[in-house]
Amino acid sequence: MDFDLILNELSLRNPAPNEQVAQQRMSELIKTIKAVKAQGVKVSLRTKEDFHTIILAPNYPLRHWLNDADQVERLFIKTLATKAPFSTNIANPEIQEIENNVSLSEFRHQGEIAIGLGIAYVLNTITINTIAISLLSQECWDSNHVKLEFRCLDEYGEMISKIVEIIHASRSSHVQEHTSLIQQHQERIYQNVSDGLEVWNRREELFPNLEFCDVVRKQLEDIRTGQLELQPVVSILFELHKCSKDWNNGYFNLDGYSVEESGESKPTLDKYFKERTFRCPDGKDRLFDRHIKLRFCNWRIHFFAVKPGQVIIGYVGRHLPTVKHTT
Known part of the structure; x- marks a missing residue:
């Protein structure tokens, strides 16, 4: 079983001002993913859309970054297992409903609908093998936890709202603070053999x-x-x-x-x-x-x-x- 890393699409909405900053952000993202892999688990990156279409800076899509990146980083991204949309190979209907029909059940971060962060929260209520990750494009993503507003309709059709917290990383140091979670994931895998x-x-x-x-x-x-x-x-x-x-x-x-x-x-x-x-x-x-x-x-x-x-x-x-x- 893979350890799912859910890419927060909101962290992609603020492209870097130039190519150099974009390259720094990508290097940090790769370090973050590698820090999870270093715990001895196999990782899979889930994204809202095709990861390779990401715009990192003005006129600088990820495919251009691939041309500029060093061989190690380029190979790492090319060989990383990615799945888009988020719900690929996930049969749970609740997760697909959040992605496909946010009018009935939605998550928001600072007022913006947050699909990826919401998927990460739902997955962690079902399993223990998910971390939301972000490109370090804003200060709000520089944290090992992120708070969301969760809204849904109750059985009487009334809107209810509550604040939930999700496990998150945008730096390799954040991953170290989630070591116990990853260890639980490993123990679960071995116990199920x-x-x-x-x-x-x-x-x-x-x-x-x-x-x-x-x-x-x-x-x-x-x-x-x-x-x-x-x-x-x-x-x-x-x-x-x-x-x-x-x-x-x-x-x-x-x-x-x-x-x-x-x-x-x-x-x-x-x-x-x-x-x-x-x-x-x-x-x-x-x-x-x-x-x-x-x-x-x-x-x-x-x-x-x-x-x-x-x-x-x-x-x-x-x-x-x-x-x-x-x-």
């Missing part, structure tokens, strides 16, 4: 900072729906994913993470090294000495930290044989 086959099929989405040996596929596929080991395995893989994401240099240290790590004794490695040697995705055979313990079920997850950015999972299953315990 149904079985080990789904873990394998979605491994690149769920654990983008981990690699998996081919032998792990069968081990994960054997974990059935409702099996007690499923959620502990998913949780430990998530902890290894987080640690891998944070690993920049030096030793791959798991201190401070919710895992119990061990290594093997020399006698065990001397006798059972073959049982701990696995063919890795790069074609190399490696000895997977380090492992995480799942004590309640006597399972182990063996991993190999090659270098920052490359942590490989080699085994998921029951305790491998040792000199003290042969089964």
Whole structure:
């Protein structure tokens, strides 16, 4: 499931005075989106209209900015998943009603109808995976929350109005203040994994900072729906994913993470090294000495930290044989 970023169309109504300011605004928007992605989630940008038709400054549409932007920013925008209009792939009728018939139910910001901000509010009443984002075109958007007036008709046809607050970001620093929200989104995704086959099929989405040996596929596929080991395995893989994401240099240290790590004794490695040697995705055979313990079920997850950015999972299953315990 994507983490939806809803682009506030009101922040596009004040084009920058010149191309240089427009470029600064786009750089800040990209930093904001990247800050969300850095939390380890896959993002999708929802817009009112085609994102690439945005006018950033007089005679300076986004397509001209693409010609001027550096290669990294240009590639980021081109590869960013965008959806327009807002309700694309959203089946909830309440959301589509707000977008298509604002006369019955509407949101306003400082008196102006706010479609995108309203969609963000409604989505967050249903799910926990939405943040409204704005181009930093006015001071009012320089905030991690935005207040809206919500108007709708009650069951008697009377207009009611209330002030609501939405989660918002226009700077990367705002995203840091929403870390707990994003973590809730992640936890929800992992809790909804149904079985080990789904873990394998979605491994690149769920654990983008981990690699998996081919032998792990069968081990994960054997974990059935409702099996007690499923959620502990998913949780430990998530902890290894987080640690891998944070690993920049030096030793791959798991201190401070919710895992119990061990290594093997020399006698065990001397006798059972073959049982701990696995063919890795790069074609190399490696000895997977380090492992995480799942004590309640006597399972182990063996991993190999090659270098920052490359942590490989080699085994998921029951305790491998040792000199003290042969089964």
